[in-house]
Amino acid sequence: MPIRTASALWQGDLAGGAGTVRTGKGGLTGNYSFKSRFEEGEGTNPEELIGAAHASCFSMALSKQLADAGATDTSVETTAKVHFDKTDAGMTVTRIDLETVGQAPGMDEARFTKLAEAAKENCPISRLLSPGAQITLTARLG
Template sequence: MQKHSSAIWTGSLKDGGGSLTSQSGVLSATPYTFATRFEGQNGTNPEELIGAAHAGCYAMFLSALMSGAGVVPDRIEATSTISLDPTTEGSPTVTAAHLDVTVKAPTDEAAIRDFAEKAKAGCPISKLLKAEVSLALKIA
């Protein structure tokens, strides 16, 4: 299975702007700028999108683990906070992803904690945050 999204950027870093489009069309020429990423202006940014992907993936994976063991969760709430250090020498760096999770499920606390830790390690997006990145470049 492969999914894709694309970005277009025009202009300089601070004065330019870009748009993001996802394969599903949920994002369709969605604008983003330096100000939405680094200055807190309203709008999306890559770290917010990574956080949404991480939280969604984690919640689904935790549900799969629990359901596979016969425990169907009533509700899983997950928030992923992506930390970006813009002052890292060389280029800004994502330094951490932190999950805040609330689970309501018909099982004991120890079992939920065990499932939660396994989901943190096994969630595909958690793994992605440690992944190799490849590149295919075309010069136009």
């Protein structure tokens, strides 16, 4: 399997500096700053990038679960809400709430939910993050 890369450049001090982040093949490039991370400033931040990675990985894992269950013409849209909280150890990602809506013609809600839970457990990014952060899931057919 290929090794994936990303890079970040930060210039200046923590509060007044600014940076850029870029994925290896240039698919994503963004600016980040103290304000985009700890306030409501323009740009992205590491927590949003973790959320994007988790939502995309989970959506692919659920797509595989659905295909393995015989579903065709499916789609999966997932939002990851990353909770970044102050703890005794410092600022920490404490929880990620995955919210997914799927299209799976012919599948009932109970089966879809069961497959979504399996995807959450088997998604590589969930497995990476779950030892340190609680991961919740809300799944429904749309």
